[in-house]
Amino acid sequence: MNVRDLINEISISRGQSSSSNHMLSIPPSRAPSPPANAPTFSRRASIVLIGMRGVGKTTLGTIASKALGWELLDTDIIFEQQEHVSIAQFISTYGWEEFRKVETELLERLIPTNLTEKVIACGGGIIELERNCAILQRFRHHGPVIHVLREKDAVLAYLRDSPQYPPFLHETARETWDRREQLFRECCSFEFVSLTVPIPPAPQGFRDIITPDQTFALKPVEEDFFRLLKFIHGVDTKKVALPPRGPRSYSLSLTFEDVRQAIPVLDELSTGIDLWELRADLLSSCELTFLAFQIATLRHHSSLPILFTLRTVSQGGRYTNVSPQDEKAVKNQSLLFHHALRLGVEYIDLEVVMPESTFLSVVEKKGNTVVMGSYNDWEGTLNWSSPQTRYLFERITQLHVDIVRIIGAAKSFEDNMALRQFVSSVERSSVPLVAINVGPEGKISRVLNPILSPLSHPLLPRAAAPGQISFYETQSILYLTGLLPAKxxxxxxxxxxxxxxxxxxxxxxxxxxxxxxxxxxxxxxxxxxxxxxxxxxxxxxxxxxxxxxxxxxxxxxxxxxxxxxxxxxxxxxxxxxxxxxxxxTDWRAITTCLSRSLTPANVVTSSTNALVLGAGGSCRAALYALHQIGVINIHIYNRTRLRAELLAEEFRKLDPLLKIHVLDKLDDGPLPIRPPPTMIISTIPATATAPTYSSTTSTSSELIDVGLRLEHLSDAGGVAIELGYERRITKLLSLAQEKRDQGIAWAVVEGIEILLExxxxxxxxxxxxxxxxxxxxxxxxxxxxxxxxxxxxxxxx
CATH class of the missing domain: 3.40.50.10860 (Leucine Dehydrogenase, chain A, domain 1)
Structure with missing residues (x-):
């Protein structure tokens, strides 16, 4: 579809004349209403987890409840406590129908009375009854209902070998899974894939749900889950800062049939870019669960935001063109885009040639997702100097998109100059514009485009579009043209x-x-x-x-x-x-290492204790880092108590809730800290050339001993950070490593890691x-x- 056809189609759909002679004199059509029904939740709204049995709802619920300080309500556990019998025994005695009846009554009581600050994990068959589905669908207007997925074969194998769960009625577990998947999606507001990670077994006789060592292994799951929760609540939506406030930004279109193929080279591929463009039309399948795992895999291995794109054939992609008259095709395409919203993608690309009903419904439900309205001219009919192109831009902005993307085709170098003149003519618009020309002659347009310019990489199977260049090439051209001066x-x-x-x-x-x-x-x-x-x-x-x-x-x-x-x-x-x-940046480095090393079991609470060794300049950065992640109980040990007292007094003024205590000594008996510290930061040199903390003379090769002992480190696990890096392993880190060898989840952060961060x-x-x-x-x-x-x-x- 060329520009004239597109404008005519938009005009006709609004009841306007298609005559190009007087098109520009037609007043702009009435724009659709701004998004009103997008899911917005209070940050205190309870979180409901649904999904098949065995996908890890209880584990996720435990992680979330500890991190948020909320109560975990597991419907299966509550059911067994209420009936004083296991679910398997109840079903064996009374049957599935009675179980579903009691389960529904439980849900009807539980949801309305726990609307805030609860994590509610529901049983795997909660969606079997319409009454329950209606409860969940009503609740998702108040708080997030999250469908949890895991690898099907792994879960089914677990269920087959577990005596905890009764057999399904009249169907296999696989058949039940396939049937319920659609029901879960009809009831949820978001979907989360909990990728399987190796979990060490719990010691015999351990009664808690998750051991400290298991929480350390579950750290990647926690990070993935909280990335979604932060996005849902707008805490961290991973938006790319755009010019003029931000630097030039770049995207990379992944052209793999399966994202898993990219994992070995993902770090290389991400060089210089700000955003992944997931070309769903280039994947081997557009099946909803496959897409969910593709996005989850990409997130698991990269913190960059994701742009979901489904490029149709007429727009240079592989997805079949969709006619507004083909109801089935319209429905299938709409399902894919709404599924992308359900997965919490940070950006979504909507072609302006798609059926209007689909476009507007996605914009209406976008939530915290950035919508990019795009038009791709693969026929070479777009003329950047034509009034029709300006009209096209204005039409797209009226659709309440956040970014406009217009792609032309360069036949000569002059087409790039016309493009830049067009960009200058609309630069006062409140909607940012991505404008480039494809083809070999359009390469310079990619370099000059400052907003999310699409790049390629030699390690990709193929470029997503003709004329794409790498980040390295882009910077070289900017330098040669004087736009990137050497500093x-x-x-x-x-x-x-x-x-x-x-x-x-x-x-x-x-x-x-x-x-x-x-x-x-x-x-x-x-x-x-x-x-x-x-x-x-x-x-x-x-x-x-x-x-x-x-x-x-x-x-x-x-x-x-x-x-x-x-x-x-x-x-x-x-x-x-x-x-x-x-x-x-010293305090930021400490904050980063603390945050990524703290396990779900040691999330910061009002009772968390931290210990800082030393009271020099680096101690100030450590104290500030601890304060920034929410620690209010901090203890300092320094050879000179007066210096530590002065520092403590100064930092107490930073926050009236901050409690900083100075310790007299470490080496006699247990620390006077309850509970024991789960964060210990050493800001003193690891070695010394003269007598110092130790009672004996030290040399440059001897480790300083401040009196810290193994029993001073919490049996609940924690993080040990060494700021000095003259030695890889110090007294503190060796103690933490000894705890790790005992199966206690202590993370070790070497000084060189702080240096790098x-x-x-x-x-x-x-x-x-x-x-x-x-x-x-x-x-x-x-x-x-x-x-x-x-x-x-x-x-x-």
């Missing part, structure tokens, strides 16, 4: 001869094709750095000791976080030549891009091991 970055400090920071940033620059450089700048005074920071080529700097505080008077802006921490480790020029800005955050601040973590980590560990063999002096960054 110089530094690490400032003294002494810093063995800093690891150049390995971090130069590796990242090279892998992303960025023309920047990073080098060491060692000076006797901070004043000597001023001329470097005022140079037009200055891109930013890492600040290390002794200048983290001394640099602050030279900065025109200091972030709130850096002011609280009392130190700056990152300097960036303010755009427009308005001076320099200072920030601190703060470097990744610096890289993001400077470039607006994610650092290629895997490549950087490989290089840093290589350099780190080389330096350890060549030197004995602890490295300082």
């Amino acid at each position: 110089k970055y530094y690490v400032f400090g003294c002494p810093i001869g063995h800093s690891m920071s150049p390995a971090i940033h130069n590796t990242a620059f090279a892998h992303l094709g960025l023309p920047h450089s990073y080098s060491i700048k060692e000076t006797a005074t901070v004043a000597e750095l001023q001329s470097v920071m005022l140079d037009p080529t200055f891109g930013g700097a890492s600040i290390t000791i002794p200048y983290k505080v001394e640099i602050m008077p030279y900065l025109q802006h200091i972030s709130r976080h850096a002011r609280i921490v009392g130190a700056v480790n990152t300097v960036t020029p303010i755009p427009g030549g308005r001076g320099l800005s200072g920030d601190n 703060q470097g990744y955050e610096q890289f993001r601040i400077w470039t607006g891009r994610r650092a290629p973590a895997k490549k950087v980590q490989e290089k840093v560990f290589e350099v780190y091991e080389q330096q350890r063999r060549l030197m004995q002096t602890p490295e300082v960054r």
